[in-house]
Amino acid sequence: MLSYDLMTLLDKSAVEPSMALDENGPGLTRWTYSWQASEPVPVLQWLTGFKTAEQFYFSGKSGGYEAAGLGQAMVISGDSQEKAAAALSSLWARHPQAMAFGGTAFEPDQKLSLEWTDFGPLRFTIPVVELRRNGSTMELAFNHFSDQNLTGAEAKAALQDKIRDLEATRTKSEHSEETWCSREQIPSRKGWNAMILNALDKIKSGVINKVVLSRKMILTARESWDAAPILARLAEVKDDSFVFFYKIAADKAFFGRTPERLLKLEGRSISVDAIAGTRPRGRDAGEDLEFEKELLDSPKEMEEHRIVSRYVEEQMDKIARGLQTEPRESILKLGALQHIFTQHCGELRNGHNVLDTLACFHPTPAVGGHPAREARSLILEWEPHRRGWYAGPIGWMTGEGAEFAVGIRSALAEGNRLHVFAGAGIVEESDPDSEWLETENKMQTITRASGLSPQKGEC
Ligand SMILES: C=C(O[C@H]1C=CC=C(C(=O)O)[C@@H]1O)C(=O)O
Structure with missing residues (x-):
């Protein structure tokens, strides 16, 4: 799994049937692929093998499950919880399994100090690549969001461009000791x-x-x-x-x-x-x-x-x-x-x-x-x-x-x-x-x- 490039995995993935494109307008296109892993897939190691600007990870208690995300297909942010809930609910009407990673500030109504401004009061990211492990079941998904009408082929081509960019960030990470001064x-x-x-x-x-x-x-x-x-x-x-x-x-x-x-x-x-x-x-x-x-x-x-x-x-x-x-x-x-x-x-x-x-x-x-x-x-x-x-x-x-x-x-x-x-x-x-x-x-x-x-x- 670690050695598979994302493009090969995309070729194995199926576009979510009949939901591929919103016929009435723009939206999310999603490809999914799942399999049983005989050996546990090191999800965190896979994730940190990339040096992408946007990376997300969450593991359940005692590492019972893991979810990771790479890149940014769509961001829901701002100070209105109602608007965020409406955006998520329209996303899930077509793609109920699309995963949004994120959270909110401790005091979402207060002004944030400079180091936190980019996070904002509320922020959720739907990544380009999602990888989940639950027991021995692995689930992989690719998301592409467009605000224009795209054919299936156009959406895939645009996603492939993003995947090329993500692949280019792969590096071997050096496990060095940090030195704080x-x-x-x-x-x-x-x-x-x-x-x-x-x-x-x-x-x-x-x-x-x-x-x-x-x-x-x-x-x-x-x-x-x-x-x-x-x-x-x-x-x-x-x-x-x-x-x-x-x-x-x-x-x-x-x-x-x-x-x-x-x-x-x-x-x-x-x-x-x-x-x-x-x-x-x-x-x-x-x-x-x-x-x-x-x-x-x-x-x-x-x-x-x-x-x-x-x-x-x-x-x-x-x-x-x-x-x-x-x-x-x-x-x-x-x-x-x-x-x-x-x-x-x-x-x-x-x-x-x-x-x-x-x-x-x-x-x-x-x-x-x-x-x-x-x-x-x-x-x-x-x-x-x-x-x-x-x-x-x-x-x-x-x-x-x-x-x-x-x-x-x-x-x-x-x-x-x-x-x-x-x-x-x-x-x-x-x-x-x-x-x-x-x-x-x-x-x-x-x-x-x-x-x-x-x-x-x-x-
Ligand atoms: C506020 C923290 O811990 C909370 C959670 C568990 C136990 C706590 C305590 O015993 O004080 C705190 O309420 C923290 O770890 O920053």
């Missing part, structure tokens, strides 16, 4: 402490009972940055996390490995995670169990978790029926951290689309706070940086299903800079030093994969 903390440790003390005041005075405050670290590399080795390291750890990568320009990508599912839709079945309350993993089984016990016995961690879980339950009740909560308050073990975890499932009521369902849950108090409105406005007032897409919904959707994760344990790569984000839930018992440490541990998901160890990297 400077590191900046925003806010500083002092600023962080002040922010947490402010939050504790608001909690004491009853304005809020939880707020999730974040910080970022900017790493600057000597040379320009290569995603392939970082992504490969992120995907190496097979824990209950999603790996995502949304690259929209040669030097701009948002990526991460997050444990938190915001939404999974299969037909009308919906599930949403509540994850909050954190401890590190132990150095051995005994210490690991101690941390687990500490989490389950801590009223502070349990309260932090229940605020999220109750909120998800309330929101679920508004848009779904047949609600189930399973597992409830169990422990989710990740590579370096463990969390309290509850999963909420149900059947989505008619009349809801993916985007309004996402808006119903986002932001959960795992990344915002409670009450939501007050917590969000304090985040905007206190955090010295703009979150951009950090902690926003990130994932994929088709006309038949969707999966979105919460974009935490994440970073924005921008030129030779990497903006690494992490946040922590602040409740009554919180302490600034432990919360700093917790965010440090959370950032390690990215810093370890980036090759930066605490001792090196300064210049």
Whole structure:
């Protein structure tokens, strides 16, 4: 598979019958091909073998499935969720399996800071080439969008031109260690402490009972940055996390490995995670169990978790029926951290689309706070940086299903800079030093994969 060129694969693919061209006007033409792979196809390696400006990747929990996209056939962006939903629904009326990769900003209604402007408040890409692996089933699709009437042959010729361009970007990626030459903390440790003390005041005075405050670290590399080795390291750890990568320009990508599912839709079945309350993993089984016990016995961690879980339950009740909560308050073990975890499932009521369902849950108090409105406005007032897409919904959707994760344990790569984000839930018992440490541990998901160890990297 890796060695097949895209042109050969296009020749094996069939144009979607009778939907090849919109007889009444312009639209998407789509070719598909699926097969059973006797050997697992390394989807991420295939993707990063290209150096295309637009690249997309999402893997299900524990790598259960993978979806990748290359190039840009069509982009749906802007600040209107309704317009985006209408564009997607007309696309899916003819091509229900066309996959849109993307997400939204944490605060789609707020102005974005410069480094995030290209992402916009909402952005979804339908790639030129889509490759999916589900178990041993592989599905490949090619998409060509035209705003003019094209014959089938014209559409194919235009697609072949794009494929030639994509093929020309194939390179062998060098798995070299990244060297970072400077590191900046925003806010500083002092600023962080002040922010947490402010939050504790608001909690004491009853304005809020939880707020999730974040910080970022900017790493600057000597040379320009290569995603392939970082992504490969992120995907190496097979824990209950999603790996995502949304690259929209040669030097701009948002990526991460997050444990938190915001939404999974299969037909009308919906599930949403509540994850909050954190401890590190132990150095051995005994210490690991101690941390687990500490989490389950801590009223502070349990309260932090229940605020999220109750909120998800309330929101679920508004848009779904047949609600189930399973597992409830169990422990989710990740590579370096463990969390309290509850999963909420149900059947989505008619009349809801993916985007309004996402808006119903986002932001959960795992990344915002409670009450939501007050917590969000304090985040905007206190955090010295703009979150951009950090902690926003990130994932994929088709006309038949969707999966979105919460974009935490994440970073924005921008030129030779990497903006690494992490946040922590602040409740009554919180302490600034432990919360700093917790965010440090959370950032390690990215810093370890980036090759930066605490001792090196300064210049
Ligand atoms: C906001 C983050 O984590 C959230 C998700 C799980 C546990 C959390 C906590 O225990 O504070 C946070 O609410 C982050 O990783 O940036």
